[in-house]
Amino acid sequence: MFNKWRQSLCLIFVFVLLSSAVAKVEPLDAAASDPNVMGWMQGFPPADDRIIGYPASDYFSFPKLRWTFCHFREIQATKRVGRGLGSVTPFSEALDPAIDDVTFTPIGATEEMTWKASLDANYTDGMLILHRGEIVYEYYSGCLDREGRHGAMSVTKSFVGTIAEILIAEGDLDESKLVNEYIPELAPSAFGNATVRQVMDMTTGLDYNENYADPESDIWLYTAAGDPTPKLESYKGPRNFYEFLQGAEQKGIHGDAFIYKSINTDALAWMIARATGKDFIEHLSERIWKPLGMEQEADMMIDSLGTPFSAGGLNLSLRDAARFGQTLLQQGVWQGEQVIPTAAVQSISGGGDPAKFAGAGYTTLPGGSYRSQWWALHNENGAYSARGIHGQAIYVDPTAEMVIARFATFPISFNAAIDPTSLPAYQAVADYLIKKP
Amino acid sequence: MFNKWRQSLCLIFVFVLLSSAVAKVEPLDAAASDPNVMGWMQGFPPADDRIIGYPASDYFSFPKLRWTFCHFREIQATKRVGRGLGSVTPFSEALDPAIDDVTFTPIGATEEMTWKASLDANYTDGMLILHRGEIVYEYYSGCLDREGRHGAMSVTKSFVGTIAEILIAEGDLDESKLVNEYIPELAPSAFGNATVRQVMDMTTGLDYNENYADPESDIWLYTAAGDPTPKLESYKGPRNFYEFLQGAEQKGIHGDAFIYKSINTDALAWMIARATGKDFIEHLSERIWKPLGMEQEADMMIDSLGTPFSAGGLNLSLRDAARFGQTLLQQGVWQGEQVIPTAAVQSISGGGDPAKFAGAGYTTLPGGSYRSQWWALHNENGAYSARGIHGQAIYVDPTAEMVIARFATFPISFNAAIDPTSLPAYQAVADYLIKKP
Numbered sequence: 001m002f003n004k005w006r007q008s009l010c011l012i013f014v015f016v017l018l019s020s021a022v023a024k025v026e027p028l029d030a031a032a033s034d035p036n037v038m039g040w041m042q043g044f045p046p047a048d049d050r051i052i053g054y055p056a057s058d059y060f061s062f063p064k065l066r067w068t069f070c071h072f073r074e075i076q077a078t079k080r081v082g083r084g085l086g087s088v089t090p091f092s093e094a095l096d097p098a099i100d101d102v103t104f105t106p107i108g109a110t111e112e113m114t115w116k117a118s119l120d121a122n123y124t125d126g127m128l129i130l131h132r133g134e135i136v137y138e139y140y141s142g143c144l145d146r147e148g149r150h151g152a153m154s155v156t157k158s159f160v161g162t163i164a165e166i167l168i169a170e171g172d173l174d175e176s177k178l179v180n181e182y183i184p185e186l187a188p189s190a191f192g193n194a195t196v197r198q199v200m201d202m203t204t205g206l207d208y209n210e211n212y213a214d215p216e217s218d219i220w221l222y223t224a225a226g227d228p229t230p231k232l233e234s235y236k237g238p239r240n241f242y243e244f245l246q247g248a249e250q251k252g253i254h255g256d257a258f259i260y261k262s263i264n265t266d267a268l269a270w271m272i273a274r275a276t277g278k279d280f281i282e283h284l285s286e287r288i289w290k291p292l293g294m295e296q297e298a299d300m301m302i303d304s305l306g307t308p309f310s311a312g313g314l315n316l317s318l319r320d321a322a323r324f325g326q327t328l329l330q331q332g333v334w335q336g337e338q339v340i341p342t343a344a345v346q347s348i349s350g351g352g353d354p355a356k357f358a359g360a361g362y363t364t365l366p367g368g369s370y371r372s373q374w375w376a377l378h379n380e381n382g383a384y385s386a387r388g389i390h391g392q393a394i395y396v397d398p399t400a401e402m403v404i405a406r407f408a409t410f411p412i413s414f415n416a417a418i419d420p421t422s423l424p425a426y427q428a429v430a431d432y433l434i435k436k437p
Numbered sequence: 438m439f440n441k442w443r444q445s446l447c448l449i450f451v452f453v454l455l456s457s458a459v460a461k462v463e464p465l466d467a468a469a470s471d472p473n474v475m476g477w478m479q480g481f482p483p484a485d486d487r488i489i490g491y492p493a494s495d496y497f498s499f500p501k502l503r504w505t506f507c508h509f510r511e512i513q514a515t516k517r518v519g520r521g522l523g524s525v526t527p528f529s530e531a532l533d534p535a536i537d538d539v540t541f542t543p544i545g546a547t548e549e550m551t552w553k554a555s556l557d558a559n560y561t562d563g564m565l566i567l568h569r570g571e572i573v574y575e576y577y578s579g580c581l582d583r584e585g586r587h588g589a590m591s592v593t594k595s596f597v598g599t600i601a602e603i604l605i606a607e608g609d610l611d612e613s614k615l616v617n618e619y620i621p622e623l624a625p626s627a628f629g630n631a632t633v634r635q636v637m638d639m640t641t642g643l644d645y646n647e648n649y650a651d652p653e654s655d656i657w658l659y660t661a662a663g664d665p666t667p668k669l670e671s672y673k674g675p676r677n678f679y680e681f682l683q684g685a686e687q688k689g690i691h692g693d694a695f696i697y698k699s700i701n702t703d704a705l706a707w708m709i710a711r712a713t714g715k716d717f718i719e720h721l722s723e724r725i726w727k728p729l730g731m732e733q734e735a736d737m738m739i740d741s742l743g744t745p746f747s748a749g750g751l752n753l754s755l756r757d758a759a760r761f762g763q764t765l766l767q768q769g770v771w772q773g774e775q776v777i778p779t780a781a782v783q784s785i786s787g788g789g790d791p792a793k794f795a796g797a798g799y800t801t802l803p804g805g806s807y808r809s810q811w812w813a814l815h816n817e818n819g820a821y822s823a824r825g826i827h828g829q830a831i832y833v834d835p836t837a838e839m840v841i842a843r844f845a846t847f848p849i850s851f852n853a854a855i856d857p858t859s860l861p862a863y864q865a866v867a868d869y870l871i872k873k874p
Contacts, residue, residue, distance in 0.1 A: 082584055085583065085732070305483060
């Protein structure tokens with residue numbers, strides 16, 4: 001679908017090509033690609049070959065993305081996710097340097113790796129581990145520090161899914177309704193006769209290709225539609241997220257199987273807005289940022305209509321990402337207050353149907369599932385995770401009473417390339433923390 | 438000058454024409470032009486005639502600007518002015534509703550007006566009065582509330598001037614040096630042989646026209662250069678602030694007279710960056726936002742190189758604007774700490790040379806002067822002010838121990854149109870506060 005919009009996207013394709021080209025010839029390692037070492041955007045003015053942003057538009061290519069992920073608001077329009085005027089709820093800290101020495105065997109490897117070594121292996125920008133609500137590990141590198149915000153990419157989706165679950169629990173959104181009941185404009189599209197639940201769980205049958213390494217993929221047409229900067233004069237495609245969604249064509253049967261397609265999240269966020277009269281950003285501020293006493297405001301990327309880039313536009317601090325995960329671990333309770341209804345948390349943490357997930361080809365998540373914009377591992381610990389490309393994650397392990405928030409700028413977008421040195425590492429730390437007296 | 442760049446700016450001119458056209462046929466009053474009443478950017482999606490932003494690009498026209506002034510970051514790229522992780526320094530409050538009844542006679546009028554009536558007359562979005570450091574009056578309307586940020590326009594310049602004065606006081610910037618000693622690239626331009634002090638005081642002789650109502654004015658070419666969104670393919674002008682500054686041509690003799698030209702501020706900010714290795718935003722965060730315990734982060738508009746729009750790109754909260762003024766009133770001391778050197782404050786508060794100011798035609802500021810990007814009134818109370826188009830102000834009255842911070846979206850850009858119902862009102866409140874037991 002969307003063939004007629006395939007012209008005039010060359011600028012956007014460039015960075016994918018560059019990115020994959022670089023990846024094939026051994027990308028720079030974490031130290032060499034550190035954006036401070038690279039000197040991006042330093043100097044007054046920066047040197048020509050150190051400039052990131054328009055008009056070059058290759059800001060999403062490695063190694064530039066190691067700068068970009070902390071600076072999205074400096075490239076495009078964003079909306080504030082307000083934290084209100086309340087005081088910050090502090091974390092208690094009990095840092096445990098021994099975590100650096102925890103070892104694990106990466107998926108598919110024979111040699112062990114230390115936790116500490118995994119940080120650079122994963123191009124980690126920020127890593128925070130909470131155990132029983134206390135910070136036991138906190139690490140920043142590259143473009144990030146505690147004050148900074150980092151692109152969460154598809155971790156954003158899990159915030160949208162959580163808001164949707166809150167609204168369902170409170171009766172303001174009906175998961176059994178059809179999309180066209182909330183959004184008549186989507187009736188002619190493939191979304192029209194899908195249910196809210198199918199959209200939330202990405203079991204819709206949509207003709208939409210989300211291969212980030214393919215410059216012809218629909219994901220880049222979608223990105224162009226959502227880009228809030230003025231379109232080129234030759235641009236003929238959809239001009240915002242809502243227009244793009246209305247072009248969705250069907251492929252397969254709704255409800256049959258999980259297939260990861262970002263546009264489900266944008267459709268979900270649209271339904272949230274229509275059902276409640278408030279967009280996702282307002283809900284995020286009122287229902288999450290303010291009651292959790294977040295330390296920092298967040299930035300949400302938007303399109304030219306001010307519509308949030310719900311599938312991937314959130315930029316937040318590492319501590320705030322962890323705080324959100326901790327609230328889910330605590331069954332929605334933060335500082336004694338039920339911020340997220342228990343039913344919403346249980347719907348998320350229970351996971352979806354592994355049978356519908358099995359065919360999707362996620363080799364690093366065997367037996368997993370997807371529900372309400374969250375990934376369930378269905379492992380012994382009952383872990384579930386928010387996941388975004390290039391290594392973004394909020395990982396909740398109820399058994400170990402552990403929450404991990406990670407921001408990274410791995411050279412390759414697919415999490416399948418990052419999971420081998422991540423998921424076993426998380427499990428090893430969980431095992432370590434469980435045994436800890 | 439800049440004749441060769443005069444093409445291809447039609448989109449930007451449109452809003453000036455609209456703005457002046459509307460102004461001539463009686464603009465909507467404050468209540469009718471309230472952005473919430475107008476319904477700008479409401480709905481999912483907003484109705485076509487309620488959309489502000491690209492591609493229409495008339496976001497700076499009245500009445501749209503009443504929405505825009507609280508939403509610049511939603512239209513273009515911005516950089517964060519960090520407040521750090523420290524706690525907010527609270528204000529004490531002693532609200533005095535009787536201020537609403539204070540009366541004054543507007544300049545050129547015969548009938549009295551109440552303070553309360555002046556708020557709507559001035560399209561006030563936010564008004565805060567501090568007396569002896571306590572909040573005695575706080576008001577929000579239109580697009581603004583206490584959590585919001587508002588475009589400060591040229592009030593930004595006074596922050597730049599204050600940073601420059603701090604650096605001079607500490608020996609990191611030399612006011613007697615020539616611009617070309619700091620920035621060799623500006624040597625061939627009119628700036629090259631001006632002194633830092635002349636740039637700070639805007640007594641440079643520059644061929645640059647800052648008439649906001651004239652679509653052929655250099656200010657709009659400057660604005661186009663600084664616009665961080667991708668340029669139209671047909672655009673041939675300077676692509677960022679630094680390029681624009683290098684085209685400055687001379688007219689008149691440096692040091693002769695004050696003539697208000699925004700590009701002086703950008704040249705000053707460039708010297709600050711070159712002299713210290715840190716841009717103006719970093720200084721603002723380290724020297725002002727963090728030590729003052731600001732309540733909110735601020736947003737700074739930037740160009741495509743990430744260069745701050747130093748002449749007008751700051752967006753901040755009303756309380757934080759007042760806090761900055763209060764620190765100056767207190768000779769640079771905040772919470773017992775000397776945040777701004779006394780010498781810097783005295784250089785600002787002393788004002789400039791009224792003789793050099795007299796010919797500039799500011800009828801509402803008789804006997805005034807301009808120094809270090811601040812306006813000195815040289816009135817009985819020794820008041821001085823930061824001033825931005827459409828009614829932005831930080832007004833410091835040492836005699837009355839009063840600071841006023843005001844944000845507004847007056848339909849006409851010129852402060853000469855707003856001063857008649859503002860400056861006498863400030864004086865009347867000062868008189869009232871002085872007499873108060």
